[in-house]
Amino acid sequence: MATIADLPDIPQYTIKAVSIQTGIRPVTLRAWERRHEVLNPQRADNHYRLYSERDVAILRWLKSRVDAGVSISNAVSELRAMMNQGIMPEVTPTAPQKVTRQPIHQKEELVKFLYQAFLAHNEIRASELFKQAVEEYDLIPLFMEILVPTLTQIGEDWYLGKITIATEHFASNFLKGKLLGLFQTYPxxxxxxxxxxxxxxxxxxxxxxxxxxxxxxxxxxxxxxxxxxxxxxxxxxxxxxxxxxxxxxxxxxxxxxxxxxxxxxxxxxxxxxxxxxxxxxxxxxxxxxxxxxxxxxxxxxxxxxxxxxxxxxxxxxxxxxxxxxxx
Ligand code: B12
Known part of the structure; x- marks a missing residue:
């Protein structure tokens, strides 16, 4: 059977594509990377992560260990020990992934729904949408393509008198709280x-x-x-x-x-x-x-x-x- 080293190491897959291929949620991929230094995927010009086929195979191998009941930190240690001895794990055979979770929201949809949640002063809905956005997208697209456009819309509508200052304050304070929370999750x-x-x-x-x-x-x-x-x-x-x-x-x-x-x-x-x-x-x-x-x-x-x-x-x-x- 082929080993992981036989696979090309050319960066090509986005985090979303890798999530679909491996069944590992983007938020988990980022946490593994951050906490366990699992991989250090390359970056496209727009800073988005790009994974190679080899990276995907490593992630599948780790997931197979986790699914077998091994903790992620032990699975990573096993992988490191094998690699230190010059042994590369075999490619884990894969059945086509069944995508059971809800379809991913497009960024434009998240902007629209988040904006609507703010207008309705619906904090529970806004929290759900924020959580989805964090799970599905990297920080730069999360900020630049979801949060900034939502705030810009709020600013324009406030300027035109379409929404109250109370709504603008609700939205900006909600996002301030969520951003501080996100900031504090990093070591x-x-x-x-x-x-x-x-x-x-x-x-x-x-x-x-x-x-x-x-x-x-x-x-x-x-x-x-x-x-x-x-x-x-x-x-x-x-x-x-x-x-x-x-x-x-x-x-x-x-x-x-x-x-x-x-x-x-x-x-x-x-x-x-x-x-x-x-x-x-x-x-x-x-x-x-x-x-x-x-x-x-x-x-x-x-x-x-x-x-x-x-x-x-x-x-x-x-x-x-x-x-x-x-x-
Ligand atoms: C929320 C908000 C507020 C909140 C801010 C709360 C908070 N905790 O931050 C409050 C209520 C305090 C507020 C007050 C005011 N606001 Co105001 N506000 C906004 C709103 C709706 C969103 C701002 C925001 O956070 N945007 C998202 C952030 C991420 O974007 P950003 O700040 O532009 O930053 C981007 C870049 O500039 C860059 N960036 C920012 N900092 C840095 C630093 C570095 C190093 C780098 C590299 C990049 C960088 O990165 C960001 C992403 O692209 C905007 C609308 C809008 N279009 O943005 C109006 C807006 C900015 N506000 C406006 C105004 C007029 C005011 C007030 C003067 C209103 C008043 N009469 O009191 C006061 C001024 C208060 C003050 N002294 O600072 C106007 C500004 C108009 C202008 N010509 O500049 C806007 C555009 C609304 C509008 N459409 O008219 N506001």
Whole structure:
């Protein structure tokens, strides 16, 4: 029988395809990867995971062990022990998978249903939809293609007077709670680069900063999330004894963005100055502010920001433990 090593290692399958092929839910695949370092799938240009046939075979083998009653951590240890001895497991024969779970919701549907749940102030429904979205999609599509469009719709309808401020507050507070919960599910890695993320003074729009914090923690960085409206003096004081490698502040309005004018200068006076970075729509909509605010502009999307942060911290020898770990 063929062994797993005989299979091609060309990255080609998305997490959704692998889930269907193996019967392992995307949320479980990500948890195995995070907690047991099972695989480190490559990434497409859009950061989505891409698995090879060999990866799929490894996952099937692990699942066959788990189905036989072995815990996932023991199954992973068995696999490692075999591989250390140069033995590759045989390819597990597979019957076509019966997909018994509910069909996956398309992202557009999730946006529509989540929006409707917010309009109805239906927290139970919103929680179910959020859970489904987290289980089915990686963090970047979850944020960029489900949560951001839902919030944009809410913002437009609030602006047009179609929905009340109460509904907008319900939706944004619900998502803040869920995002914080998600952020806290990732391990705090003490021996990785220490990054502080928050919002510029007077800035209340914090969900972008919270999403970025979650992505960075998922990549293995040690991230502390500081929330909205962080006073610069206080931040400088904190940085003087905590020595973060990087401070990132988000600003949605031009006035909050301008509050960062002297931040870099203040931080540069510290004995071990952190890298000072910023982003957010205040800097995207008013590019001229970037000329006035010293520090590093991280780009106009979360993906670009992540890439830039990885580059900056790799240059300063502060790589996270887990390369390319983007959920
Ligand atoms: C929720 C919300 C609020 C909540 C925020 C709650 C919270 N805990 O965050 C509250 C009620 C506090 C609020 C207040 C206000 N809001 Co408001 N709000 C929104 C809403 C509906 C969603 C914002 C959001 O979270 N979007 C999702 C996040 C993820 O998107 P984002 O912030 O744009 O961030 C993206 C990028 O900018 C980037 N990014 C963000 N930060 C960073 C950082 C780095 C380093 C990088 C690389 C990238 C990056 O990544 C994100 C994903 O693409 C928007 C509508 C909209 N279109 O967004 C209005 C909106 C932003 N608000 C608006 C306004 C006017 C206000 C108020 C001035 C209203 C008022 N009169 O009081 C106040 C200002 C408060 C303040 N001082 O900051 C306007 C802004 C208009 C403009 N021209 O800029 C909008 C667009 C609504 C509208 N359609 O008019 N708001």
């Amino acid at each position: 705090i890695r003490k021996n990785s680069s220490y990054i502080l993320v928050g919002c510029a003074p007077f800035e209340q729009h914090e969900l972008g900063a919270l999403m970025l914090s979650t992505l960075l923690r998922a990549q293995g960085y040690r991230v502390e999330y500081l929330g909205p409206d962080v006073p610069i003096e206080d931040l400088v004081d904190f940085a003087s004894y905590e020595h973060p490698a990087m401070i990132i502040l988000s600003a949605s309005s031009s006035s909050s963005a301008m509050e960062l004018k002297n931040a870099q200068q203040r931080l540069a006076m510290l004995r071990r100055p952190p890298l000072f970075c910023y982003g957010g729509r205040g800097f995207d909509n008013h590019p001229e502010i970037r000329q006035k605010v010293a520090g590093i502009y991280l780009g106009n999307t979360l993906e670009k920001g992540l890439e830039k942060i990885n580059e900056l911290l790799a240059d300063s020898a502060g790589k996270p433990n887990h390369r390319n770990r983007i959920q």
